[in-house]
Amino acid sequence: xxxxxxxxxxxxxxxxxxxxxxxxxxxxxxxxxxxxxxxxxxxxxxxxxxxxxxxxxxxxxxxxxxxxxxxxxxxxxxxxxxxxxxxxxxxxxxxxxxxxxxxxxxxxxxxxxxxxxxxxxxxxxxxxxxxxxxxxxxxxxxxxxxxxxxxxxxxxxxxxx
Numbered sequence: 001x002x003x004x005x006x007x008x009x010x011x012x013x014x015x016x017x018x019x020x021x022x023x024x025x026x027x028x029x030x031x032x033x034x035x036x037x038x039x040x041x042x043x044x045x046x047x048x049x050x051x052x053x054x055x056x057x058x059x060x061x062x063x064x065x066x067x068x069x070x071x072x073x074x075x076x077x078x079x080x081x082x083x084x085x086x087x088x089x090x091x092x093x094x095x096x097x098x099x100x101x102x103x104x105x106x107x108x109x110x111x112x113x114x115x116x117x118x119x120x121x122x123x124x125x126x127x128x129x130x131x132x133x134x135x136x137x138x139x140x141x142x143x144x145x146x147x148x149x150x151x152x153x154x155x156x157x158x159x160x161x
Contacts (some may be wrong), residue, residue, distance in 0.1 A: 016063035016079070017071035021064045028060030105155015106145075110137035 017094075035053040070076055095118025099110040114133025118124050134157070141158055144150045152158075 012074070014071040014074060014076050017067055017076050021067035021071060024060050024064030024067060028057045028062075028064060031060065032057035077119070086120035086122075089116045093117055093120075101153050103155065105158045106152040107134050107138040107143045107157045108155055109153075111135075 030087070035050050035057065038050070087146030093113040096116065097109045097113040100112070111130060111132075114136060115126050115129035117127060117131070118129040123129065138157060141152055141154075145152050145154070145158070146161075147151055
């Protein structure tokens, strides 16, 4: 280093990326252990029903290790500041859907989630997005419940049909 050179700023490890790496590695190890201890499958061939879960578990661990390396090097770009109100609208919409699905049915609960998500993205007033979401959700319910014969929670709206 010559006299005119400035020392380079020391990069800190990216803590958020390290947390993600730990989660990836733990998920991979958990999936691998769960697949290893799962019974009921006779392995007479080298490729069987446990092969794909092992591949996915290995891939998660490898991705986690690469994420650790990237985090230690500081390779990840700087993240933008988080905007919490839109995230709260989406999480709140999911919570409302989960809590009301069995009582009000699929169409109304999912319509409320649609409206909350639209609000999070800055689209439309709730008095408009709630009925639009319910109509779209009811159309999805009809396709799945009547067309494909799948069981979705039916509330008062669905019981009319």
